[in-house]
Amino acid sequence: MGNSEDEEEIDQLICVCGRLIQVYLENYVLKTPCMTSSQTSFIWLMEVLQGNKSRCYNMFRMDKHVFVMLLNDLKNIYKLKGSRNISSAEILGMFLYILGQGIGNRNA
Numbered sequence: 001m002g003n004s005e006d007e008e009e010i011d012q013l014i015c016v017c018g019r020l021i022q023v024y025l026e027n028y029v030l031k032t033p034c035m036t037s038s039q040t041s042f043i044w045l046m047e048v049l050q051g052n053k054s055r056c057y058n059m060f061r062m063d064k065h066v067f068v069m070l071l072n073d074l075k076n077i078y079k080l081k082g083s084r085n086i087s088s089a090e091i092l093g094m095f096l097y098i099l100g101q102g103i104g105n106r107n108a
Helices: 002-029 041-050 053-060 064-076 088-101
Strands: none
Touching (some): 041 053, 053 064
């Protein structure tokens, strides 16, 4: 009986160590680059929304799913519409970027 319990403890310890190694690799070794865009406009916005998890939060001060829900609410309830040259997603992205970064619209 004692041998079986020892082997079970060793197996659990190996599983915990394996998980810790996996978390370390995901967070510190195999990181997704964050600020890599050479794009502008709608392409940049889509790159931010589909890229690194923290990038959307850093740019707009909200998670991706919150940005999408806000955009849908603004379009459906408050009738936000884009123009000929800019989409409603870009309008919201620039607005949130200006507010979130504390910069002027010249830098957006």
